[in-house]
Amino acid sequence: MTRRCCWPKIFRSCCNFRCCNDVNDKDNHDENNADDKNHHIELATGRVQLINTIQNWDAKLLETKKPGKIVILNFSSSWSSPCRRIAHPYCKLAEKYPSITFLTVDVDALAEMSSTWEVKATPTFFFLKEGKQVDKLVGADKQELKTKIANIDSLPS
Helix, strand or coil: CCCCHHHHHHHCCCCCCCHHHHHHHHHHHHHHHHHHHCCCCCCCCEEEEECCHHHHHHHHHHHHCCCCCCCEEEECCCCCHHHHHHHHHHHHHHHHHHEEEEEEEECCCHHEEEEEEEECCCCCEEEECCEEEEEEEEEHHHEEEEEEEEHHHHCCC
């Protein structure tokens, strides 16, 4: 099975993760990079949705308040090394948990939103259930991110 790396769409460069260093995946990854050079590159891909305007956030905010709705909100930047390290695992978790909405907020495009949420470092993850914050993670701790997502997914409605 060949995996498709989400890194080029997010950060315009090779992720150099093990999945892309495997022979088959590396060939596929290089093909994906070649394709991506000819397309608009976005900060988020796959099931991870990019929030880069207040209007976009307002629309998503209404969705977060629905009964039983779980949202992971990632405040991220393309220039941050920890954000780049956690991007690939975050994409994979979005695929693993289809019932959860995964959002990435571009802190450069929405500095005022970062201030409102009191984001002091990137990445910062907020875990929301029915529009209310139930947890928070600051930093690119992959194992802790997995644990917190599994915990919020198991919360009763």
